Amino acid sequence: MSASEVPLSSTGADAATPEALLHTLLDVSLTGIILFRPVPGTGEEDIVDLAYERLNPAAQQMLGLPEYPAESFLTLYPAARAMGVFDFYCAAFWSGQQERYHINYQHDGLDGYFHFVARRSGPLLVVSFTDTNEQPRSEVEEALRASQARLRAANEEILASNETLARTQQELRQLNEELEARVFERTRDLRHAQAETELQRALLYEVFEQTPVAIAILRGPGLVVELANPAVGAIWGREPAQTLGRPYFEAVPDTAGQGFEQILGKVLATGEPFVVTEAPVMLDRAHTGLPAQAYVNFAFQALHDAYGEIIGLIASGTEVTEQVLSRLRIEASQRQLQLITDALPVLVGYVDQERRYQFANLAYQAWFNQPPAALLGRQVWDVVGEKAYANVRGYLDRALAGERLDFEAEMPYRAEFTRYIRTSYVPDVQNGQVVGCFTLVTDITEAVLAGQQVLALNEELAARNDELAASNRQLSRTNTDLDTFVYTASHDLKVPIANIEGLLDALHRDLRQYPAVTASVQPLLAMMQDAVTRFQQTIGHLTDISRLQQDETPPAGGESLAAVLADVQLDLAPLMHATEAQLTADIAAAPALPLSAKNLRSVVYNLLSNALKYRHPGRVPQVRISCRNWDPATALLEVRDNGLGLTPSQQASLFVLFRRLHDHVEGSGVGLYMVKKMVENAGGSVLVASQAGVGSTFTVLLPLLAGDLT
Numbered sequence: 001m002s003a004s005e006v007p008l009s010s011t012g013a014d015a016a017t018p019e020a021l022l023h024t025l026l027d028v029s030l031t032g033i034i035l036f037r038p039v040p041g042t043g044e045e046d047i048v049d050l051a052y053e054r055l056n057p058a059a060q061q062m063l064g065l066p067e068y069p070a071e072s073f074l075t076l077y078p079a080a081r082a083m084g085v086f087d088f089y090c091a092a093f094w095s096g097q098q099e100r101y102h103i104n105y106q107h108d109g110l111d112g113y114f115h116f117v118a119r120r121s122g123p124l125l126v127v128s129f130t131d132t133n134e135q136p137r138s139e140v141e142e143a144l145r146a147s148q149a150r151l152r153a154a155n156e157e158i159l160a161s162n163e164t165l166a167r168t169q170q171e172l173r174q175l176n177e178e179l180e181a182r183v184f185e186r187t188r189d190l191r192h193a194q195a196e197t198e199l200q201r202a203l204l205y206e207v208f209e210q211t212p213v214a215i216a217i218l219r220g221p222g223l224v225v226e227l228a229n230p231a232v233g234a235i236w237g238r239e240p241a242q243t244l245g246r247p248y249f250e251a252v253p254d255t256a257g258q259g260f261e262q263i264l265g266k267v268l269a270t271g272e273p274f275v276v277t278e279a280p281v282m283l284d285r286a287h288t289g290l291p292a293q294a295y296v297n298f299a300f301q302a303l304h305d306a307y308g309e310i311i312g313l314i315a316s317g318t319e320v321t322e323q324v325l326s327r328l329r330i331e332a333s334q335r336q337l338q339l340i341t342d343a344l345p346v347l348v349g350y351v352d353q354e355r356r357y358q359f360a361n362l363a364y365q366a367w368f369n370q371p372p373a374a375l376l377g378r379q380v381w382d383v384v385g386e387k388a389y390a391n392v393r394g395y396l397d398r399a400l401a402g403e404r405l406d407f408e409a410e411m412p413y414r415a416e417f418t419r420y421i422r423t424s425y426v427p428d429v430q431n432g433q434v435v436g437c438f439t440l441v442t443d444i445t446e447a448v449l450a451g452q453q454v455l456a457l458n459e460e461l462a463a464r465n466d467e468l469a470a471s472n473r474q475l476s477r478t479n480t481d482l483d484t485f486v487y488t489a490s491h492d493l494k495v496p497i498a499n500i501e502g503l504l505d506a507l508h509r510d511l512r513q514y515p516a517v518t519a520s521v522q523p524l525l526a527m528m529q530d531a532v533t534r535f536q537q538t539i540g541h542l543t544d545i546s547r548l549q550q551d552e553t554p555p556a557g558g559e560s561l562a563a564v565l566a567d568v569q570l571d572l573a574p575l576m577h578a579t580e581a582q583l584t585a586d587i588a589a590a591p592a593l594p595l596s597a598k599n600l601r602s603v604v605y606n607l608l609s610n611a612l613k614y615r616h617p618g619r620v621p622q623v624r625i626s627c628r629n630w631d632p633a634t635a636l637l638e639v640r641d642n643g644l645g646l647t648p649s650q651q652a653s654l655f656v657l658f659r660r661l662h663d664h665v666e667g668s669g670v671g672l673y674m675v676k677k678m679v680e681n682a683g684g685s686v687l688v689a690s691q692a693g694v695g696s697t698f699t700v701l702l703p704l705l706a707g708d709l710t
Contacts, residue, residue: 021217025227028301030316031211032059036125038093039072047090049074053124062131063110079107085116092118093125098210117210128210214319216248217303219312223248223264226312235296235319237285254284254291264300267313271302276317278324295324333514337521340507344500347441348524350428353400355380358436367413387412392423399425399437408444420448426523438524455656455673462680500528559597561590561604561627561637568605575612581621583608590627591635592705599678603637606671607698611641616693630701637700646690654688675700 026033035053040046050073055065065076073080073089080086083103092099101116112131119126214232218225224247228240236243236252243251249261258281267274276298282291298317305311341348342362350359356379360372368375368383380396381389388411395405405425412418426438507525565585569576576583593600608623615621622642630636646654654672676686683703690696 021227024303025215025217026056028314028316029056029058029211029215030130030213030299032056032062032129032131034059034127034129036073036089036127037123038090038125047093050086050089050125059129062112062129077108077110080105083107088116089118089125089127093120096120115212117212119210130212212318214298214315214317216315217312218248218264218315219303221268223268223312225251231318232315235283235294237283237287255281258282264313267300267302268310271304271310273302274300278320294319294321296320329514336510340503343503344528345496346443346528347439348528349439349441350436351380351396351400351439352436353434355396355400357383367417367419384411385413395423395425396437399427400434402427402429402434418445419443420445424527426527428523438527440524440527559593559595559600561587561593561600564597564601564604565625568601568608571605572609572612575609579612579615579621581612581615581623584622584624586624586626586628589629590637591629593627593635593637593702594682594684594705595678595702599682603675603678603700606675607639607700610671611639611643611696615641615643616645616695629704633704635702635704637702638697640695640697642695645692645694645696646688647692650692651688651690 033056035055036050037053038047039049039051041048052065052069052071052073055063055067055069057067059065060067069076074086077085083105085101085103085105088099088101096119098117098119101118102114103116104113105111115130117128209229211229212231214235215227215229216225216232217227224245225243226245228236228243230240233240233243236255238252248264249256260281263274263276266272276296278295278297281294281296283294284291285294286292296317296319298315301314301316302310303312303314338361344361345363347363347367348359348361349357349364352358356377357375358377360375362372364370364372364375375383380392384392391409391411395407395409399405403425404427406423408420408422410418410420420443422442422444424440426440427434428436428438565587569583575581595603604625608625611623612621619642624640625638626640627635627637656673679686679700679702685701687699687701688696689699
C-alpha cells in the first residue's frame with residue numbers, strides 16, 4: 001500500500017479512538033469551550049446559576065480558570081447578569097437552538113471583546129467563545145499526550161476490573177448472588193460512562209462544527225483529509241464532505257505550488273509547529289479557473305500517536321483577506337495624499353493633542369533641513385524653536401480646543417532664518433473630541449517684506465522731498481523698480497497659484513472614488529482651497545497698489561460728488577439695512593475735486609464702508625459726509641462716525657500697508673493705504689481725529705481745480 005493509500009481508520013497502536021481524537025480537538029482548539037450544568041431554581045423553567053462541568057485549555061488560558069472550577073458562573077462573574085451574558089446563556093439553554101452573542105466585557109477582571117456561540121446538549125449547555133485579544137493557548141502536543149495517557153489508564157483499569165471479576169466468578173461461585181449484584185452495578189456504571197462518552201463526543205463534534213476558527217486534520221505522509229469543519233471549507237471554497245478521505249493537494253489543488261508543500265512537509269518531518277501570518281494564497285473558490293488573491297493566518301501542528309510518532313498534522317487559522325486588502329487600500333491612499341501634498345509649495349501638517357507632529361509634507365524639509373519623517377513624533381517647539389513657538393502657542397491652544405483659526409505671524413525659527421507666514425488651523429474632531437488639528441502654512445515673506453519696503457521708501461521719500469531733491473530722484477527710481485518687482489512678482493505668482501488650484505480640483509475628482517478617505521481629508525482640502533483664494537486676493541491687492549504707484553496721469557477731476565455718493569450708497573445698501581445705519585450728507589456746496597471718477601468713488605466707498613464695518617456694537621451707526629471749500633485753494637471732504645474709534649497707537653499705524661487693527665470683520669489692510677496714496681497722488685492729504693469708544697473723523701484735503709480758485 002502506498003503512502004497516499006493510508007486508510008482513514010486502522011487498528012493497532014497508532015490508531016486514535018474517536019473519544020481520544022475529540023478530546024484532542026477540544027484541547028488543541030484555538031476556541032474556548034465551556035460545559036455548563038444549569039442550577040435549577042424553584043420554578044420549572046427557573047435557572048438561578050450555572051455550574052462549571054469543564055473548561056478546555058483555550059478557555060482556561062483566556063479566563064484564567066482551572067479545568068474544573070469549584071465556584072459557579074455568577075460567583076466568578078457577578079456583572080454578567082447586568083451585562084446580559086447570563087440571560088443569553090439561559091435563553092440558549094431553553095431554546096435548544098444555536099445562539100450567538102457578542103460583547104465587550106470589561107468587568108470582574110476581564111477586558112476583551114468576546115464572541116459566544118451556545119447550544120443545549122442534553123442536560124448541559126455547550127459554549128464556544130473567542131477573545132479578539134488573541135491570548136496565547138496551551139500547546140497542542142502536551143494536551144494530546146495528557147489526554148491519551150488518561151484514556152489508556154482508564155482502559156487498563158477497566159481491563160483489570162474485568163479480569164478480577166472473571167477470577168472472582170470462578171473462585172467465589174458460592175457468592176453468586178453477591179457477584180451478580182456487583183456485576184449489575186458495574187454494568188450500570190459502564191453504561192452510564194458510555195452514555196456520557198457519547199454525549200461528550202457529540203458535544204465535541206458540535207463545537208468542532210460551530211467554531212469560527214478553520215480546523216482540518218490531515219493524516220499520514222499523503223496528508224489525507226480526515227476532518228474538516230465548515231470554516232476551513234469556506235476558505236477552501238469546497239464543502240468539507242468533498243475533501244474527506246482525499247489527499248489535501250488533490251482535494252484543494254489550487255493551493256499547490258505556493259509553498260505549502262514545503263511548510264507541511266517540514267512540520268511532518270520535524271514535528272515543529274509552523275505559523276504563517278497574512279500569507280498570500282491564490283484560491284479558485286468560484287471554480288472558474290481564475291484564482292483570486294486571498295490572505296490567511298494559519299498554524300500547523302504535528303499530530304502524534306500514543307508512542308509519540310508523527311501520524312499527521314492539525315491546521316487551524318482564519319482568513320484575513322478583507323482586513324489586509326482594507327489596510328493596503330488605506331496605505332495606497334496615504335501614499336497618494338503624501339505625493340500630492342509634497343507637490344504643494346506650502347507646509348501641510350498635522351499636530352495631535354500632545355503638540356506632536358503626526359504628518360508633515362516635503363515642504364518642511366526646505367525650512368528645517370530634515371526629511372519630514374524625522375519630524376514625526378516630535379513636539380512643535382522642538383521643531384520650530386522656542387521663539388517661533390511662542391508666537392503661535394496661543395493660536396495652537398485655541399485650535400486644539402476646537403476653534404478654526406486663520407492668522408498671520410512673524411516666525412523667528414532660528415538665527416538668520418525668519419519667515420512671515422499666513423497659517424490656518426483646522427481642528428480634527430472625532431466622536432465629539434478634538435484629537436488634533438490640520439495645519440496649512442503659506443510663506444508670505446516676500447510679499448510682506450516687499451510691502452514694508454515699498455511703504456518705508458515712500459514715507460522716506462515724502463519726508464525728505466524738500467531738502468533732498470537729488471536723493472529723491474534716486475529713491476524715486478528705486479521705488480519704481482520696487483513697484484515693478486511687486487507687479488512682476490504678483491504677475492508671475494498667478495501661474496503657479498493657478499496650477500495649485502488645478503491640482504486641488506484634480507485631487508477632488510480623484511478622491512471621489514474613495515469616500516472614506518475623502519471624508520477624512522475634506523477639512524484639509526477646504527483649508528488649502530481657502531488659502532489659494534486668499535493668496536489670489538493678496539496678489540490682486542499687490543497689483544492694484546503697483547498700478548497706483550506707477551500712475552503718473554494728472555488728475556482729471558470735475559466729477560459730481562453727488563452722483564458718486566449715490567452710486568456708493570447702492571453698493572452699501574445691504575450693509576446699511578442690516579446695521580440700521582443713518583447716513584446724512586452735506587454736499588450741496590461741494591466743489592469739483594481733482595480725482596478721477598474711479599479714484600473718487602474708491603475714496604468715498606472705503607471711508608463709508610469702514611464707518612459701517614467698524615461700528616460700535618452698543619449703538620445705531622450715525623455717519624455724516626460733507627464737502628466744502630476749506631480755504632481759497634483747498635477743498636475739504638469729511639466723513640464722521642460714532643463707531644469704535646482708535647487709540648493713539650492705532651492711529652499711528654492706520655495707513656500702513658496690510659496693517660489691520662481689528663480682526664472681528666473681514667479686511668485686507670489695503671483700503672486706507674490706497675485712499676491715502678490716491679489723495680497724495682492728487683496733491684492732497686488725509687487726516688484722522690479719533691477717540692476710542694467715541695468715533696472717528698477722516699478729513700481729506702485736496703487742491704481746488706484751476707476753475708474753482710477764488
